[in-house]
Amino acid sequence: MKEGRLNLKPSEEEKAESRRSFFKALGISALLLGGLSRKSDASLFKSPVGRNRLRPPGAVSEEIFAGKCIRCGRCAEVCPYRCVYMLDIRWGVWAGTPLIFVDENPCYLCMKCVEVCPTGTLMKIKQTETRMGLAVINKRYCVTWLEQALCRSCYNACPFKDVAIKLERLKPVVVDDKCVGCGLCVHACPMNPKAINVEPIYSFTRVKWK
Amino acid sequence: MRRFKYENLRFLSLFLAFLIIAVNPFLNYYFHFNFIQGWYQSIGIGKLWFVSPLEGLEAILVSKTLYLPLLIAMLIPVLVALFLGRVFCSWVCPISFLSELIDRIYRIFKGKKRTYDRFTVPKRVLWFSLIGEILVAMVIAAPVFVFLSPPGLVGREIMMMVFFKRFAPEGVVVFVVLALHLFTRRFFCRYLCPLGALLAFLGSKRRLVIERNASSCVNCGLCDKTCPLDLKPSQYGKASVYCWNCGECVDSCSKRALYFRWRS
Numbered sequence: 124m125k126e127g128r129l130n131l132k133p134s135e136e137e138k139a140e141s142r143r144s145f146f147k148a149l150g151i152s153a154l155l156l157g158g159l160s161r162k163s164d165a166s167l168f169k170s171p172v173g174r175n176r177l178r179p180p181g182a183v184s185e186e187i188f189a190g191k192c193i194r195c196g197r198c199a200e201v202c203p204y205r206c207v208y209m210l211d212i213r214w215g216v217w218a219g220t221p222l223i224f225v226d227e228n229p230c231y232l233c234m235k236c237v238e239v240c241p242t243g244t245l246m247k248i249k250q251t252e253t254r255m256g257l258a259v260i261n262k263r264y265c266v267t268w269l270e271q272a273l274c275r276s277c278y279n280a281c282p283f284k285d286v287a288i289k290l291e292r293l294k295p296v297v298v299d300d301k302c303v304g305c306g307l308c309v310h311a312c313p314m315n316p317k318a319i320n321v322e323p324i325y326s327f328t329r330v331k332w333k
Numbered sequence: 334m335r336r337f338k339y340e341n342l343r344f345l346s347l348f349l350a351f352l353i354i355a356v357n358p359f360l361n362y363y364f365h366f367n368f369i370q371g372w373y374q375s376i377g378i379g380k381l382w383f384v385s386p387l388e389g390l391e392a393i394l395v396s397k398t399l400y401l402p403l404l405i406a407m408l409i410p411v412l413v414a415l416f417l418g419r420v421f422c423s424w425v426c427p428i429s430f431l432s433e434l435i436d437r438i439y440r441i442f443k444g445k446k447r448t449y450d451r452f453t454v455p456k457r458v459l460w461f462s463l464i465g466e467i468l469v470a471m472v473i474a475a476p477v478f479v480f481l482s483p484p485g486l487v488g489r490e491i492m493m494m495v496f497f498k499r500f501a502p503e504g505v506v507v508f509v510v511l512a513l514h515l516f517t518r519r520f521f522c523r524y525l526c527p528l529g530a531l532l533a534f535l536g537s538k539r540r541l542v543i544e545r546n547a548s549s550c551v552n553c554g555l556c557d558k559t560c561p562l563d564l565k566p567s568q569y570g571k572a573s574v575y576c577w578n579c580g581e582c583v584d585s586c587s588k589r590a591l592y593f594r595w596r597s
Contacts, residue, residue, distance in 0.1 A: 168473075183396075187395075187396040187397075187398065189395075189474065189475040189476075190391075190392060190395030190396035190397075190474055190475060190476060191392050191395070191396040191398065192392075192479075193374055193375055193384065193385075193388040193389065193391070193392050193476065193479045194374060194479045194480050194485065194489070195371045195372070195374040195375035195376075195384075195388075195485075196370075196371060196372070196374075196488075196489060196492050197370040197371040197375060197377055199492070199496060200357075200358065200361045200362075200367070200370045200371065200492060200496070201361070201367050201370050203365060205362075205496065208497070209489075209492075209493065209496075209497070209501075211493070211501035211502060211503060212480070212481075212501060212502050212503035213502065216473060216475035216480070217475075218480040218481075218501070218503060219479065219480040219489065235367075239370055239371075239377055241375045241377070241382050241384050241402060241403055241406050242375075242384070242389070242392050242400060242403050243398070243400030243402065243403060
């Protein structure tokens with residue numbers, strides 16, 4: 124029997140080496156998972172809702188959204204415009220919840236997702252009373268406000284023209300208490316970065332206990 | 334005449350149930366045929382809604398709100414569990430279908446049924462799994478089982494593939510569950526599935542049970558071997574709470590000493 128064979132226990136160096144490679148593999152896989160994520164700021168517990176990333180119409184507050192939604196995906200399946208996107212496990216506890224990326228594919232307010240939600244996460248609501256967010260015009264990017272061109276893409280795209288968005292001296296102005304936050308204006312805006320964005324200001328209201 | 338086997342009827346039922354969630358995303362995506370939506374977390378057939386009892390219970394417990402349509406959608410699955418027991422697991426669940434498929438392929442190659450389990454743990458682990466899962470969900474304020482439930486994930490992965498042309502990474506759970514099945518038959522279903530535990534709990538006083546006729550039983554032990562849940566039908570005084578009424582033992586008994594009975 125060779126002497127080397129008897130020494131089956133790994134030396135300290137070998138152990139450290141294997142530990143190092145294990146952590147390396149762990150790091151690489153974490154990087155891969157993070158890098159593959161659709162938006163890089165996905166996190167385990169923080170809500171994925173943010174600028175131009177909105178919940179479907181009638182959604183309850185983010186405070187109880189993760190608890191209430193049972194991730195059945197019926198809203199995404201029924202959406203005729205395919206704008207309801209389903210998150211995956213890289214978004215942590217928000218995996219499987221619906222999200223609308225309005226700059227890519229806005230909500231057309233057909234309200235079909237609201238009809239099929241079995242848990243009341245998307246509550247039945249009128250089109251005009253939907254509050255997915257509030258469109259905000261960035262006057263530093265908007266060519267009309269900069270008086271470089273006469274663009275009114277957002278005004279033309281709005282489903283509540285002259286109610287939720289108005290032209291004042293040919294410049295678009297959002298009417299705060301009428302805007303439903305569907306994101307059609309964001310989708311229509313030709314600027315990059317977008318000169319109009321939907322901010323989900325209603326998504327984080329505290330739940331009232333009755 | 335060949336003897337009627339529950340096994341074949343059950344596989345047909347599993348296959349049809351799987352077919353719904355496998356074909357339905359295509360109908361939804363390519364033909365905008367929205368008559369059926371969802372999978373076995375919540376499925377809507379026209380205006381008839383079903384919600385899986387555990388998912389519904391978690392949603393109520395975690396969000397601490399009640400919503401009447403949710404309760405009504407949970408009604409039929411709960412009633413089925415109360416009267417028939419864990420039949421969802423053995424007759425509908427897509428994980429059951431995939432496991433049975435593996436078993437059938439094994440049987441074609443080996444010519445005999447798998448009757449061994451590599452490792453087992455006490456069966457009451459199932460209850461701890463249910464309690465632990467609900468507690469964890471309530472602590473982190475997000476229902477865990479709804480986005481990591483293997484039965485739901487099968488449907489979700491098919492839908493993600495059709496709709497968004499990619500797989501969600503949590504689908505690994507399904508493969509882990511099926512890999513465990515290769516070592517111990519239905520390991521996840523037996524010991525870990527919280528939904529199975531809830532349905533078993535609801536069905537503890539169920540009407541449909543398997544009974545043993547002690548006078549015609551010859552104690553050959555075939556039923557004990559064939560039971561995928563490692564129960565002992567040959568020693569039934571009364572039906573086990575873990576039994577999911579699959580009828581494997583009824584099929585295996587050559588003396589017809591085991592049979593389904595509607596207890597009143």
